[in-house]
Amino acid sequence: MAAISAPVLRVTRLVKAFGGVDAVRDVSFTVDAGELVALIGPNGAGKTTCFNLLNGQMRPDAGTIELSGMRIDGLPARVIARRGVARTFQVAATFASMTVRENVQVALLARAGAQGSIALRAPAAFGAEADALLARVGMIKLGNEGCATLAYGDAKRVELAVAIAAAPRLLLMDEPTAGMSPRSRTRLMEVAASLAKKERIAALFTEHDMDMVFGFADRIIVLDRGQIIADGAPAEIRANAQVRAVYLGEEEPLSTDGTNTSKKMY
């Protein structure tokens, strides 16, 4: 067992380059249990690359990633998943030939280590548990719908249910509210926040909607061209001149009212 005091996620001096371009340069940060942390930055800042390194989709060129004190960098994605890292993708990745419920059932089967069982009949497995998870993300009514025909926002919700089905220690959400109405966004972020708080999950998310970021994140990490330029509470980030310069190219305070789209960060 790792030390109790170790953060759920500790990233130390992470580096990843594509060709000659450093997508992630010397990135270090931590996420504690129960903490909801936003990873923001302009397009191409390295947010998704960071996620890909964290869940093992890509191998870092240098640096370490520790999960509760144990090194996970360089391990394959499925092994990292088994260690307790769940993620959602920028473009929702679901099993299109299955229903919403079946998607969650497969995730529950995998969590139970039964993904390869030929004795277990899948349609009958973990039905109630799957429904409970779907209720949590507000998808219970669409349980029997095929994933191929879902609206984009609904597919992202399914992904969240699939991700939390793994009972993760670390939850990575890549733009969890993309494609949703403002009301749905708030509701989904409330689910994510309560997950973090109640189940002591360490949650890291990227998001373009600054209302969500400043409204829900306990802490915000700002990436620019692969480097962390700020890491702190929302109020500190809002006051940070460098962040403002990077984002808007002007000395204007970040708005949180959400009425002016030009102030959303893209």
Place this chain on the structure above:
Amino acid sequence: MSTLSAGSLLAQLLTGLADASSLFVVAAGLTLIFGVTRIVNFAHGSLYMLGAYIAYSATHAFRGGVGFWGAVVVAALATGLFGAAIERLLLKRLYGAPELLQLMATFGVVLIVRDATLSLWGAEDLLGPRAPGLKGAIEVMGRAIPAYDFFLLALGPVVLLALWLVLARTRFGMLVRAATENRVVAGALGVDERALFTAVFALGATLAGLAGALQLPREPANLGMDLGIIAEAFVVTVVGGLGSIPGAFIAALVIGLTKALCVALGTVAIGSFEIAFPKLTLVAEFVVMAIVLSVRPQGFLGAPPAMAPTTAVPDQRRLIVPPGQRALLGAAIALLLAALLPLISDEYTLVLATDVLVFALFASSLQFLMGTGGMASFGHAAYFGLGAYAAAIAVKAGWPMLGALAASPVIALVGALVFGWFCVRLSGVYLAMLTLAFAQIVWSIVFQWNDVTGGSNGLVGVWPAAALAAKPAYYWFALGCAGLALVALGWLGQSAFGYSLRGTRDSPLRAEAIGIDVRATQWRAFAFAGAFAGFAGGLYAFSKGSIAPETLALPRSVDALVMVLLGGLNALAGPLLGAAAFTWLQDTLARATEYWRAGVGVVILVLAIAFPMGIGGAVHRLLATWRR
């Protein structure tokens, strides 16, 4: 023991390079067509064969005047025109269709061209003329090398250069390159796809016809040329990288040299082992392919393959509905009716019905691999054949029938585990090609290993136990075995493993992210599919009483594909319907006409164009409309 002299090595090298050169010309056309239209053209071998036959007739027509060389030009151009006609009349309708369906349709063309050639030129091999001006031989280090070989040797580089000039310097070439690189962008740039596709197909066909015509002085025109060359050409294009002409050139060279080396080495004794290298020439190219693809999945100069299963039938993503009570009731009634069949039918029908059962199981195992697993196999007959031979050899060795039958899925499983380990590292067309390669390897071994497999004659006297010797008894036995196996396959699809497998097909990314080992899951699926195919093979061997290499040859793999696609990739009962329809069709046509293959070909084409979802899919749709 061989004495490997420098002279014989050089002679073999030159012959090998001449072969490589002409193989490249065929493959260049194939890869050009694939690059632009994304169609894997099975009929390319048929175009090659046509080139040879047309050149034969043209030479006779032009006796005197322009003679052979004129005939070559005429043959190449005529084949090009024929290719353009195929594209215009048929393939044009299939560009939006899934790859497998396109492939099946081009195989329909293979069957039609084969029979058309048979009716026009007859079944006899037609000995071609020697090339005027190149009749003699040139002595190299004491060995006589045909002058014509030197001509062929130069042909490959000349064609490569010519194609390069066309692609690099002309507007047509620019469009071809644009379309090969990125179809969407090419379309957006205002490229007239229709004209471009036809032109490219015509050019590719011309190259095939040219190579076929030029083969005439070396090999008589014969009806085996089509499938003979297509397997080799596939290997060359895949090893070189699909769509890459220089890649095809390098691949042809590597394969030609490997084969020459095998011949030159002769039989080598290592300790008490004797390796007959010349016998390896049949498998050499496939071994090269297996090695290259497992190290570099996209071939020498190919673009990295996309992650998504490119063979997906759109309908494949349709929601999978577990069989309900009504479906189970239907299955029970069908089983009951099937069990009553021997009471009302004659022996001939029973034999046919037994075939249907065997092929239904065989096709179902392929459906499991392709439909549920998303892995298209062009070489599924390898496992069917392994099972059949395992049973036959075991019986010959004195095993009781049931023991021998039990050996069939086991041996097929072992084969599938070995080959599958390589195959699951690839996806899409590359995976399909690798399965084809392994099937050809198994075929070559069976064909040549006289002592064990009986070589080209196969094994006879593989009869079931006395109690099952009567046709009705064996039919009931096969019904029980195939029925149980089909239930097991159905169960597998509904099991946690089956769902995980479906998950790896739908989204490998998601599967890995929730902790499913994609490759391991696919590998297991490959092994299961192989074992069930092997069991079908075992049942087949005992129903026929004999077994020959055709049992695991390429057409058998295609039969299975046709059955699956005929029945519908996603309909659970699809393979059953497909096997029944195909077996009945083949039998009816074979009794009615000498040209039954063409008949099958026509049916394939009609199905590919009119019912892309197969019979099962069509029935589904009909039911859906009817209920509405």
